[in-house]
Amino acid sequence: MRAEPQAASYRPDTPIDALAPWLGDPVAAADFPDTRLRFRNDRHAAAVGLADMDDAEWCRHFGRYEPLDGNLPQPLALRYHGHQFRVYNPEIGDGRGFLFAQMRGGDGRLLDLGTKGSGQTPWSRDGDGRLTLKGAVREILATEMLEALGVYTSKTFSVVETGEELWRSDEPSPTRSAALTRLNHGHIRIGTFQRLLALEERDHMAQLVDYCLAQFPGPPPPADAPGRDEPAVRLMHHVVERMADLAASWMVAGFVHGVLNTDNMNVSGESFDYGPWRFLPRWDPGFTAAYFDHSGLYAFGRQPEALHWNCGQFAVALRMLADSAPLIAAMERFGALYMEAIGRRWCWRLGVTPRGTEADTALVSACEAALQAGRENPDAFFLRHRGGRDASGTLADALSGYEPTDTSHPYWSDDAPQSMLVDEVEAIWSAIDERDDWQPLHGKVAALRRMGEAHGEPPAPAGHE
Template sequence: MSQFSDLQDSAFFRVPKENSFAALPTDFFTRIPTTPLKDSILVHANPSVGELLELGPRELESKEFLNIVSGSTPLPGGDTLAAVYSGHQFGVWAGQLGDGRAHLLGEVSGPRGNWELQLKGAGPTPYSRRGDGRAVLRSSIREYLASQAMSGLGIPTTQALSIVSAKDRVIRETVESAAVVARMAPSFIRFGSFEHWASRNAPQQLTVLADYVISRFYPECLLPEAGVTETGEQRYVRFLRAVVQRTARLMAQWQVVGFCHGVMNTDNMSILGLTLDYGPFGFMDAFDAKHICNHTDTQGRYAWHAQPAVAHWNLYQLANSLHVIAPDADALRAALDTYDGIFLQEMQTRMSAKLGLGVWQLGDEALIDDLWSLMQANHADFTLTFRQLAYAPGVAGVDTAQASRDLGGTVGPGLVPFVDLFIDREAAIAWLDKYQARLRSAPAQDSGARVNGMLSVNPLYVLRNYLAQKAIERAEEGDFSEVQALFDVLRSPFTFQHGKDAYAAQPPAWATTIEVSCSS
């Protein structure tokens, strides 16, 4: 390891590693080396994620770092492998799947916990299903930026450490440049990891997997309820209930920012409640409850309005898998039945904050439903509707200069009012009257505090598809400056950034022609 001797201060380069997943029985994975790319170059490295591994600028810019995150050199002390899992894809049982283009390099212990490091696009594995195991620059940039966008919004997600490009060519719809994303999470285990063993009626492997996940990530589930005599199987029911809670909260977080995952198969559902596997995702521009971000999803199974119900369905598949080792079906069903209440409570809390309503009151649901209907009828911009509501004329005194700054240039010189986001201005004014009456009915609230609260939860900048597309087109020409610029904006999505008005503006007409699919 002499080649890393001058970088030993970083946990990333220190040995040995813990590699807890690699310590599981070998039928959970296949040890398989990465396939190096040719003449790799570092497109970008995330300094905030690097800090989780004690990586500073010197380490991130080093040749040793590039060699590891491009798949040319193994992680020091790591144990490179690809995991097996199964799953339902578009509601249909797909059988055995697995890491077809991902390699888990190892597990790094940093100052804020342990992180598995995985390379996406580093070559074929036994689970590639006749694929080449590669990722393209286009999709890699989308995943890299999406991870930062979600992290900036405070939404649980896998983290992207770096993106690497190379001269290798990959054939998709066209010939494209190969790339590798290094991503991190405490674990990449999915619902499909449990389905795999349940489908094989393998209780021993299911028990090993469940006990591993519980002991490392859900230790509270090991504690029996006070005064209750129980069997060991009940910890799996508590585990299911905990996953239900995390998943329900994640769905609410997606919904309130207009995020569409696009391919919510059970093998893309994190057992830790993280946003996992960015493919044909999208943040909504013009609001449409039935918005489909995945061009492949011709039936609209994963449309925006369907996501909470799909997540619940996916949890049922997880419960079916756990039933092999937790025979009490009624207890499992009771754990699943907590989903709706948790999701509803989370939505109420978050929507109340987005509208600056304070404590939830009777009638707020109707007010919010009316707003969704108004946005639907007018295809109002999702992000800007909530952002500009903070300064809706008539709600409170408006400092034009401050409002223009906080809204990031999305209003004109005379402060274009909230209602001008709607084709039917009269309908918008009528709703705004009801909104103003609701605010007056609540205990007196300082106008400045209300505005600041709304601005703190309603982003000004999101990763709109057309912004990602512009960064991709520049990068394909060898110019990565727009990746950097967009990355910087997405780090602070709630705060006005001087000179970045273009990143907050409504999309141009050509943006509606962008299509993303499962190959994205």
């Protein structure tokens, strides 16, 4: 059974202050005409000591963005560059969001509250700095589904409708607007390091490396890793480990992020920044989420390649602080780490005990072959075969010797799985758009959390047990 997030008292802590003069720009939130609370994540609010707020106070902090006690006195729009569809862009940064607050969770780890749709910043360019309410609803659904499937993801903390009408070229307009607050362990991106390289800010990069090692700690590199005691090399190993596990977690979830640019890659290893995402209707490596991804660069089956490529850009940036050889050695671990992670995570979702990378890889291959042959929805496949049940032929052979894990939760006896296909997403949004009916959304969130309980705690990445 999955444990609830650990409850904690509110403990503000803002280590970002030491980096703020060169990492971001102080900004103010937009003055919205209205603030109507539409979603509050009390499960995770309890983990940072904020669940006791009444709705009016909640809207002041997460609709008007009044500073939290003892926290950042003014929001910070972070600066970064990035490769966007592998074209370098130095003209980006937090254009419709900012870092709002930092605090410690019940386990002592740093947690950030960041925003989306909170108004214009120096990095907005021609954008209005706003978020559609539909975009906010989609982010709730993405993060709740991914959390239930064991992905290390940002959490949608709050959605407040803001009373403005927005015009967008890719959806019916005018449309409703919202300010979204997300909970992350960090908001430092690969693109943050790329900016410091481009500006030749070596001292700042060294400070940022130290910040990331302190706030996003990980296991030491392998004993035989060259340069393993150098801070930049240690961080490189951490990011490669995290990206390999993140790629595996998306693949096992049947999730397509859609926009895997380096400015969307968080060095803490969290999945975040949800735009044109999709879940697979059936197992198809060529499936894309973004209508503008004409070449299929970020197609479902190419996501591990994309994250590996992004790790390479991180290594290029860290060359300012370390020699190439130890950074390349860290990069070369990605493939083996990914294969280990996908086997471990596949077994977790299938409900069997892992047997080791070689056997688990063979099991994954047999499952993929069955998925493609049957053109089956991945969610239905994993429910039908939970604990190794209902397998035949090659799949039954591959499952021979695997022990089932707990299947006692009532979810595993449901007639159909929880899924998150585009038709259901559109139906949930239509209920809100046409009738202001929020019950389908709240019902879906409850159903996804039940599924998460059935799955139990996701497996820890290698070296983090």
